[in-house]
Amino acid sequence: MGWINNGGGFSVRQASEDIEACILPVSSSEFQESKWVPSKVNGFAWRALIDRIPCKTVLLNRGIVNDARCPRCMATEESLTHLLVKCDVKTKVWDGICS
């Protein structure tokens, strides 16, 4: 995976695309915990893999909220993919952290 762009900086967009293309399609039976991250991160990754993150679309379907729009960008519904990969606000935050 090439997450370093031509200028030598970290590419959030490339990392997001690689995560979307490579990690998310892994079946839940293939999930392996990483020993390099805290157990909470492994737990979150597992819950994301089996689609058990309570994003706004899930909460809307359960009748817990009335609005499924992403509270950060307000541009679209907050699905798991939007929350982890596609939200522009999330990308700007990571760009700021990594620059």
Ligand SMILES: [Zn+2]
């Ligand atoms: Zn968003």
